[in-house]
Amino acid sequence: MDMAVVAACSAVLLFGAGFHLYWGLGGRLGAGVSLPQREDGSPAMKETAAGALLVGLVLTLVFVLVLGFAGLIQLPVAHWLQKTAIIFWAAIFTLRALSWSRYFGLFKRVRNTRFARYDSLLYSPSCLLLGLGFFLLALTDAA
Template sequence: METIAILLVVSFAGLAALHLYWALGGKFGMSAALPEIDGAPAFMPGAAATIAVAFVLTGFALIALVLGFGASNAATLTPYSVFLGFAVGGVLVLRAIGEFKYVGFFKRVKGSKFATYDSWLFSPFCLLAGGAFLTLAAGSL
């Protein structure tokens, strides 16, 4: 269980750092990170929204940390972390499935840089990470 937690913590901390980089004006990887409509980004998140996503991703890393290592040290947090672990796992699996148009395994709009990355990297990562969160939460019951 510790190995799963470490992989989740490192992954989500890295994603949070990437979002902070973007919020501060970085451009690397940005062209593949947003869904496109007719070759243009479907939306352009501002710095505040990108920082908010970074905080959420940091929260995911902390939940994985508590589920993987904190059960004996933080008994009062365990019931909440198990619930949050199941919730995060469910949200990530739903993200992998997608909304059936632009995002997820069952998207209809294909052919963009985002769609390619989503099919081969983003959605598989969400499915695996969601399963890992569900595994950690179930193992903490």
């Protein structure tokens, strides 16, 4: 198991989880670029605290999965099931990064908004890093 990949994926997950939990609890720093925007800058989806908290919780659980898969903590789930979940999340994060969606992903069509710039520079590359890192973890798993 490549601990540098585990560390990089963990750092990205914790950073993302932290921001989503912060937004879900009412924080405003960065909130203006946290959701996709239409060409005119208006939100493409409704901002909800529950949605942000849910994403933060999911990212936290994926972080715990990474720690368990790497053998750093003990999870009450069979290793093969953890590996299946790692591959699932690898696909999810890679698809998010490479999405042909109108508003997000490296191949998005709307590129002139504040969110789009952050998505191109931070969000999509982070998802691609996670996706590729997770695939690498699954491929190098010796268990």
